[in-house]
Amino acid sequence: xxxxxxxxxxxxxxxxxxxxxxxxxxxxxxxxxxxxxxxxxxxxxxxxxxxxxxxxxxxxxxxxxxxxxxxxxxxxxxxxxxxxxxxxxxxxxxxxxxxxxxxxxxxxxxxxxxxxxxxxxxxxxxxxxxxxxxxxxxxxxxxxxxxxxxxxxxxxxxxxxxxxxxxxxxxxxxxxxxxxxxxxxxxxxxxxxxxxxxxxxxxxxxxxxxxxxxxxxxxxxxxxxxxxxxxxxxxxxxxxxxxxxxxxxxxxxxxxxxxxxxxxxxxxxxxxxxxxxxxxxxxxxxxxxxxxxxxxxxxxxxxxxxxxxxx
Amino acid sequence: xxxxxxxxxxxxxxxxxxxxxxxxxxxxxxxxxxxxxxxxxxxxxxxxxxxxxxxxxxxxxxxxxxxxxxxxxxxxxxxxxxxxxxxxxxxxxxxxxxxxxxxxxxxxxxxxxxxxxxxxxxxxxxxxxxxxxxxxxxxxxxxxxxxxxxxxxxxxxxxxxxxxxxxxxxxxxxxxxxxxxxxxxxxxxxxxxxxxxxxxxxxxxxxxxxxxxxxxxxxxxxxxxxxxxxxxxxxxxxxxxxxxxxxxxxx
Numbered sequence: 124x125x126x127x128x129x130x131x132x133x134x135x136x137x138x139x140x141x142x143x144x145x146x147x148x149x150x151x152x153x154x155x156x157x158x159x160x161x162x163x164x165x166x167x168x169x170x171x172x173x174x175x176x177x178x179x180x181x182x183x184x185x186x187x188x189x190x191x192x193x194x195x196x197x198x199x200x201x202x203x204x205x206x207x208x209x210x211x212x213x214x215x216x217x218x219x220x221x222x223x224x225x226x227x228x229x230x231x232x233x234x235x236x237x238x239x240x241x242x243x244x245x246x247x248x249x250x251x252x253x254x255x256x257x258x259x260x261x262x263x264x265x266x267x268x269x270x271x272x273x274x275x276x277x278x279x280x281x282x283x284x285x286x287x288x289x290x291x292x293x294x295x296x297x298x299x300x301x302x303x304x305x306x307x308x309x310x311x312x313x314x315x316x317x318x319x320x321x322x323x324x325x326x327x328x329x330x331x332x333x334x335x336x337x338x339x340x341x342x343x344x345x346x347x348x349x350x351x352x353x354x355x356x357x358x359x360x361x362x363x364x365x366x367x368x369x370x371x372x373x374x375x376x377x378x379x380x381x382x383x384x385x386x387x388x389x390x391x392x393x394x395x396x397x398x399x400x401x402x403x404x405x406x407x408x409x410x411x412x413x414x415x416x417x418x419x420x421x422x423x424x425x426x427x428x429x430x431x432x433x434x
Numbered sequence: 435x436x437x438x439x440x441x442x443x444x445x446x447x448x449x450x451x452x453x454x455x456x457x458x459x460x461x462x463x464x465x466x467x468x469x470x471x472x473x474x475x476x477x478x479x480x481x482x483x484x485x486x487x488x489x490x491x492x493x494x495x496x497x498x499x500x501x502x503x504x505x506x507x508x509x510x511x512x513x514x515x516x517x518x519x520x521x522x523x524x525x526x527x528x529x530x531x532x533x534x535x536x537x538x539x540x541x542x543x544x545x546x547x548x549x550x551x552x553x554x555x556x557x558x559x560x561x562x563x564x565x566x567x568x569x570x571x572x573x574x575x576x577x578x579x580x581x582x583x584x585x586x587x588x589x590x591x592x593x594x595x596x597x598x599x600x601x602x603x604x605x606x607x608x609x610x611x612x613x614x615x616x617x618x619x620x621x622x623x624x625x626x627x628x629x630x631x632x633x634x635x636x637x638x639x640x641x642x643x644x645x646x647x648x649x650x651x652x653x654x655x656x657x658x659x660x661x662x663x664x665x666x667x668x669x670x671x672x673x674x675x676x677x678x679x680x681x682x683x684x685x
Contacts, residue, residue: 208520
């Protein structure tokens with residue numbers, strides 16, 4: 124669906140993206156991930172033909188974004204960052220205008236507008252002026268605009284930027300549902316968003332692609348420390364001695380305790396899972412046990428590991 | 435062609451659904467009405483050889499107000515879209531830049547015509563009430579209307595171009611005002627004591643709106659100014675188009 128080859132974009136004095144290449148297949152939901160200012164938005168603005176590239180090529184559905192820009196734009200629904208909209212138009216009127224502009228006529232434009240409003244739950248505000256809408260609704264109007272002509276490809280630049288947790292959840296659900304019908308390229312610096320929606324993640328940092336894989340694979344690449352957290356009640360010395368008695372255990376550290384409960388971090392020798400042994404021990408010793416879990420790496424760890432910065 | 439009409443309708447809609455258009459229409463109708471009645475009074479007190487149409491458009495007061503019209507009409511065209519970021523959604527839809535430019539241009543031209551119409555209604559009212567001729571011949575009447583339309587079309591194109599240069603409406607308005615006024619005063623250059631060789635002075639009168647206006651409001655329809663204004667407007671619109679396309683060519 125998307126093919127980007129050796130794309131470079133320089134602005135006066137700095138290089139936003141430097142020689143990046145990637146492909147996106149039909150039906151994929153690809154998350155573009157990177158720290159702020161990493162160059163995420165630049166390819167997202169080049170693909171819908173808003174900006175030119177300094178070097179390299181990009182095509183959508185086989186059409187070059189520069190030479191066949193109109194053909195490309197017919198196939199793309201693009202939602203820019205910060206969702207620019209005409210504040211002096213009503214929601215329905217705006218979407219109808221956009222549908223017509225994207226080539227839908229008369230009745231089919233009306234039908235498409237209705238459907239887009241249904242999908243994005245905009246029916247209740249369809250007569251409101253866009254300027255009076257809350258940020259969450261604006262975001263949904265932007266999304267409805269992007270998908271009104273049922274494009275093959277949706278490009279969403281930071282779609283949940285500035286929303287409250289409830290709205291973020293709604294938009295995320297929506298994107299997930301849209302993924303069943305559209306190919307989606309979504310950029311964000313919010314990891315949970317990508318972790319929940321994307322089938323593939325492209326991590327971009329300082330204008331370069333640092334990794335491109337499924338979220339699961341990225342996480343698995345990280346060696347988890349395998350530390351196990353345990354909370355039991357009992358005699359402190361006794362507990363520590365018993366734990367250190369286990370052959371797989373490398374070290375035991377106690378943390379703050381609440382009342383009689385003792386919180387302990389247990390580091391195994393290699394990356395083995397010792398939760399079963401710990402449970403057996405607690406049962407044998409009759410320690411009341413209220414917590415037992417093992418550290419797993421998250422996408423955040425993968426991100427920090429790859430880019431060296433917090434998202 | 436279809437995107438052009440969709441965009442034209444949207445532009446007209448946003449003009450006529452906003453108070454700005456009505457404020458401008460009301461203001462100009464009032465000012466021109468006032469000027470009109472003053473000129474009728476002046477003509478009654480002191481007879482002169484020209485018609486009412488000629489006298490009205492010969493008045494410096496008319497042109498003073500007229501210059502302010504174009505910054506007001508055109509400043510928001512592109513500057514506002516740039517500022518709001520809607521240029522990005524507009525140009526990522528399957529529309530050509532030329533369609534966008536033309537739609538905005540013609541929407542503004544239509545608004546301009548609506549603003550200018552009351553003046554001509556005044557003339558008809560005058561003729562109806564007094565039974566006198568506002569212009570000595572029909573030609574002078576149509577000539578005045580034609581030159582106003584031509585100058586307006588050119589000035590709107592200047593405004594379009596200025597608005598495409600910046601995201602600040604005030605700056606766009608200033609550039610338009612300076613452009614419109616400079617062009618107008620080109621015809622007055624010899625009044626400012628500029629010692630120009632006669633050859634050059636002759637050339638300057640080709641660009642002089644004052645000169646064109648005199649000819650046209652005497653009923654002399656000259657094809658040279660028509661070609662001049664229309665081709666100049668096309669050049670300005672072409673430049674506007676290039677400014678908007680620049681982000682796609684710039685590497």
